[in-house]
Structures are given as C-alpha cells and as structure tokens.
Amino acid sequence: MNLTQVLFWLLSAVAVFSAIMVITRKNPVFSVLYLIITFFAISGHYILMNAQFLAIVNIIVYAGAIMVLFLFVLMLMNLNKESEPQKNKYMLWSGAIAGGMLMLVMIHALQTDVPEKINSIGAGDIGLIKNLGLTLFRDYVVPFELSSILFLSAMVGAVIIGKKE
Amino acid sequence: MPIHYYIYQACVLFSIGVAGVLTRRNAIIIFMCIELMLNSVNLLLVAFSKLHYARAVAAGAAPTTGTEAQLFVFFIMVVAAAEVSVGLAIIVMMYRNVHNVDINFLNRLKH
Numbered sequence: 122m123n124l125t126q127v128l129f130w131l132l133s134a135v136a137v138f139s140a141i142m143v144i145t146r147k148n149p150v151f152s153v154l155y156l157i158i159t160f161f162a163i164s165g166h167y168i169l170m171n172a173q174f175l176a177i178v179n180i181i182v183y184a185g186a187i188m189v190l191f192l193f194v195l196m197l198m199n200l201n202k203e204s205e206p207q208k209n210k211y212m213l214w215s216g217a218i219a220g221g222m223l224m225l226v227m228i229h230a231l232q233t234d235v236p237e238k239i240n241s242i243g244a245g246d247i248g249l250i251k252n253l254g255l256t257l258f259r260d261y262v263v264p265f266e267l268s269s270i271l272f273l274s275a276m277v278g279a280v281i282i283g284k285k286e
Numbered sequence: 287m288p289i290h291y292y293i294y295q296a297c298v299l300f301s302i303g304v305a306g307v308l309t310r311r312n313a314i315i316i317f318m319c320i321e322l323m324l325n326s327v328n329l330l331l332v333a334f335s336k337l338h339y340a341r342a343v344a345a346g347a348a349p350t351t352g353t354e355a356q357l358f359v360f361f362i363m364v365v366a367a368a369e370v371s372v373g374l375a376i377i378v379m380m381y382r383n384v385h386n387v388d389i390n391f392l393n394r395l396k397h
Contacts, residue, residue: 129287133295140299140322144306149315156318159299163325166295169287172332175359179328182363187321187370194374195314198381213309220305227297237289239336247339247352248332253360256353268364275368279375285382 128169136162153191160184170239172248292333299326313377313387317370324366328359 139158146152160183167176246252257265299322306319335355342351377387384391 125287129291133291136295137298137302140302143322144302144310144315144319149312152315152318156322159322160325163329166292166329167332170332170336172335172356175328175332175356178360178363179325182367183321183325187367190370190374191314191318194378197378198387216308217305219308220301223304224297224301227301228294231290231293231297233290237337237340239287239289239292239333239340245336245339245343245349245352247335247350248356252350252353253356256350257357257360261357264361268361271365271368275371279371282372282375282379 132162132165149195157184157188174250174253289337296326296330311388331355331359
C-alpha cells in the first residue's frame with residue numbers, strides 16, 4: 122500500500138461513514154455538520170486526482186455557502202431539536218432495502234474485468250486553474266455568461282418566493 | 287488508483303443519498319440527500335475525466351483532453367447553488383403556511 126492508496130481508503134471511509142451519519146441522525150444540525158465532513162472528503166478525492174480547482178470550488182461553494190444556507194434555514198425554523206417521530210418502521214426498512222438493492226445493482230452492472238488505472242498524485246495538469254480557465258473563457262464563454270443570468274433569475278425568484286405577500 | 291474503486295465509491299454515496307430520500311421525512315434533510323447524490327455524480331465525472339486523459343496521453347493525443355468534464359462539474363455546481371437558493375425559499379414558504387416541514391403534511395399541494 123503506497124501513500125495514494127492509504128489516502129484513498131481513508132477518504133472513502135470518512136465519506137461513507139459521514140454520509141451514513143447524515144441519514145441516520147435525528148437532529149438536523151448534526152446531519153448538516155456530517156454532510157460538511159462528507160464534502161471535505163470528496164474535496165480530498167479531487168485533490169488526490171489533481172483537480173485542484175474543483176477541490177477549492179467544492180469547499181467554497183458547497184461546504185462554505187450552501188451548507189451555511191441550510192444551517193441558516195434550520196436555525197430560522199427552530200428545527201435544531203430532535204423532532205421527527207418516525208412511526209412507520211415498515212417504510213424505513215423498505216427505503217433502506219431499496220437503497221441497498223440499487224447499490225448492488227449499480228455496482229454489479231458497472232463491474233469491469235480489466236480495471237484501468239487512472240493517474241495518481243500530481244500526474245496530469247488538466248485540473249489546474251490555468252488550463253480550466255483558458256478552456257472556460259475560450260470555448261465556453263456563452264454558457265458562463267448564461268449561468269450569470271441563471272443566478273440573477275434564481276436570486277429574484279428566491280426573493281419573490283420568500284417575500285411575505 | 288484503478289477506476290473501478292472510484293465507480294464503487296460514487297455508487298455507494300449515491301445509494302446512501304437515495305436511501306435517505308426514501309426514509310427521512312424532514313424536507314430539509316431530503317434536500318441535503320439530493321445534494322449528496324449530486325456530489326457523488328461529480329466525483330464520478332472527475333474520475334472519468336482523469337481516465338479519459340490517461341487514455342488520450344497513452345494514445346499520444348493532445349494533453350488537454352478531459353478538461354471539458356471538469357468544466358461540466360463546475361457548471362453542475364453553479365446550477366446546484368442556484369437550485370438550493372430557490373428550493374430553500376420554497377421550503378421556508380411552506381413552513382410559513384403549515385408550520386411544519388414534514389413531507390407528510392405537504393402532500394396536498396394546498397392547505
């Protein structure tokens with residue numbers, strides 16, 4: 122086991138464990154905090170694959186902005202207590218079994234006999250900011266500008282929906 | 287690392303997200319599970335971009351192959367951020383109407 126494999130298994134274990142904690146905790150605030158840990162583990166995977174720009178954007182946008190928005194809404198609604206009477210055990214078990222079945226089917230369907238190796242730490246520079254920025258502003262300028270219009274409409278929509286009558 | 291480890295990791299995270307959507311009843315936690323599914327798909331896209339790059343380099347193609355996949359992930363993050371703001375505004379509005387975010391109370395589309 123070299124360093125890449127050790128880091129990969131460590132990050133995978135952290136991501137899966139905290140993802141399971143997200144869906145099993147009763148208190149929604151703990152779910153948000155465990156989801157932040159999952160996002161940091163996924164950013165670690167990006168760094169391991171030398172996609173540094175995506176790792177930083179993942180931390181800033183997901184762990185920094187979106188999760189803070191979730192925490193704000195949770196605190197605003199006073200939901201930070203254990204308030205979910207899970208009455209229907211039948212529903213719970215059927216949901217868990219359905220998710221497990223989906224996992225088994227997908228893993229079995231995507232199995233390959235000859236697994237190909239992708240590059241390890243530090244190999245390949247397509248994920249660096251320079252290359253991504255050149256491609257973004259050379260070939261994908263129009264989608265980039267359209268996404269700004271999307272953000273503007275999302276902002277206006279959120280304000281209009283959230284406004285009181 | 288072989289590519290199939292990343293495929294399995296993304297499948298496990300996606301299935302955990304699906305199980306969370308099916309079992310939980312708090313609308314905000316369901317929304318968080320959807321974010322988890324989006325992130326697992328992003329991880330898989332980045333892994334495939336590296337696979338594409340490794341193949342192209344082995345075949346002697348241009349060393350910028352695979353950049354598009356990472357830009358695709360970037361645009362997925364942009365759309366996810368916009369979606370979260372609108373979705374949370376909708377949840378806040380529902381909470382204001384029925385004073386609850388349990389999805390069993392939200393199944394009538396009117397109150």
